[in-house]
Amino acid sequence: MPFVLPWLLASKNTLQQARPGPRERGIRLEPIIRVEGLTHTYGQDTPFCRSAVDGVSLEIYRGEFLGIIGHTGSGKSTLIQHLNGLLQPTVGKIYLDGRDIWADPKKIRDVRFRVGLVFQYPEYQLFEETAYKDIAFGPKNMGLDQGEIDRRVRAAARFAGLDEGLLEKSPFDLSGGQKRRVAIAGVIAMEPDVLILDEPTAGLDPVGREGILSNIRAYQAAKNATVIMVSHSMEEIASNVSRLIVMNHGKVAMTGAPREVFARANELISMGLDIPQITQVFLRLRDMGVGVDLSLIHI
Ligand code: ADP
Ligand code: MG
Numbered sequence: 001m002p003f004v005l006p007w008l009l010a011s012k013n014t015l016q017q018a019r020p021g022p023r024e025r026g027i028r029l030e031p032i033i034r035v036e037g038l039t040h041t042y043g044q045d046t047p048f049c050r051s052a053v054d055g056v057s058l059e060i061y062r063g064e065f066l067g068i069i070g071h072t073g074s075g076k077s078t079l080i081q082h083l084n085g086l087l088q089p090t091v092g093k094i095y096l097d098g099r100d101i102w103a104d105p106k107k108i109r110d111v112r113f114r115v116g117l118v119f120q121y122p123e124y125q126l127f128e129e130t131a132y133k134d135i136a137f138g139p140k141n142m143g144l145d146q147g148e149i150d151r152r153v154r155a156a157a158r159f160a161g162l163d164e165g166l167l168e169k170s171p172f173d174l175s176g177g178q179k180r181r182v183a184i185a186g187v188i189a190m191e192p193d194v195l196i197l198d199e200p201t202a203g204l205d206p207v208g209r210e211g212i213l214s215n216i217r218a219y220q221a222a223k224n225a226t227v228i229m230v231s232h233s234m235e236e237i238a239s240n241v242s243r244l245i246v247m248n249h250g251k252v253a254m255t256g257a258p259r260e261v262f263a264r265a266n267e268l269i270s271m272g273l274d275i276p277q278i279t280q281v282f283l284r285l286r287d288m289g290v291g292v293d294l295s296l297i298h299i
Pocket of ligand 1: 042043052070071072073074075076077078079
């Protein structure tokens with residue numbers, strides 16, 4: 001299978017660079033966010049209502065890079081929109097640093113500054129005359145002074161991989177990938193402790209994807225931030241996250257290190273998901289009786 005080889009090599013390089021998760025580093029796990037018995041039902045008063053998220057409880061640890069996967073409609077976007085108070089639970093609670101985020105609804109803005117959410121296809125929400133103004137929107141709302149806003153806009157642009165020269169351009173004159181970076185920078189400029197990204201690389205070419213992912217990793221490392229990334233790409237998840245949650249029909253179906261989750265290939269496939277190519281190759285070799293050590297590939 002010579003055509004697989006370049007991919008395998010490229011992927012191994014990425015994996016060797018991947019940082020171990022908190023558990024592997026032996027650090028005591030400390031949740032920054034706790035979701036307790038969360039159910040969300042859209043259109044509750046309609047006869048065909050169904051819960052998009054159904055009785056989910058989970059903990060998200062400080063400094064981890066958590067991946068969320070699941071087929072379309074499994075409730076990923078609905079779940080993450082609760083973590084910064086954009087959606088309110090139908091049932092259940094969300095705790096940030098041990099405090100119920102809805103204990104005082106007037107303070108929900110502060111939660112949104114600390115937990116930054118980048119929507120899917122966020123470039124459709126750019127609206128200012130210049131990229132600079134778009135990125136400055138969040139810090140301005142936080143009531144920061146001009147000097148601090150400027151520092152944050154420039155730092156966020158660097159983290160998001162945007163040239164300074166693009167800041168004075170209209171977002172509408174930028175390429176698709178650049179617009180995406182402006183939108184990501186707009187959230188990073190709030191310097192959130194928790195950065196949530198809903199399919200941040202959707203629709204980008206492979207080079208653009210890897211660029212954005214390495215920018216996200218750089219932000220996480222620099223700020224010791226917690227990152228939560230929804231993705232439909234198993235390859236992307238395998239080489240970036242330290243822990244993974246699989247959603248199915250509004251519930252958490254599996255959770256664990258990518259290696260543990262991907263080893264349950266048949267269950268993933270029955271949920272309409274795929275496993276990374278490299279794991280497929282190794283599992284197939286194992287099924288053929290070849291003695292392979294799955295831990296070698298880290299997934
Ligand atoms: P995912 O992000 O995994 O694709 P979503 O959270 O977007 O899943 O959707 C979960 C379920 O909730 C789906 O059945 C979807 O049709 C439904 N849903 C999502 N958003 C809304 C909404 N605003 N109003 C009504 N139903 C919705
Ligand atoms: Mg979604």
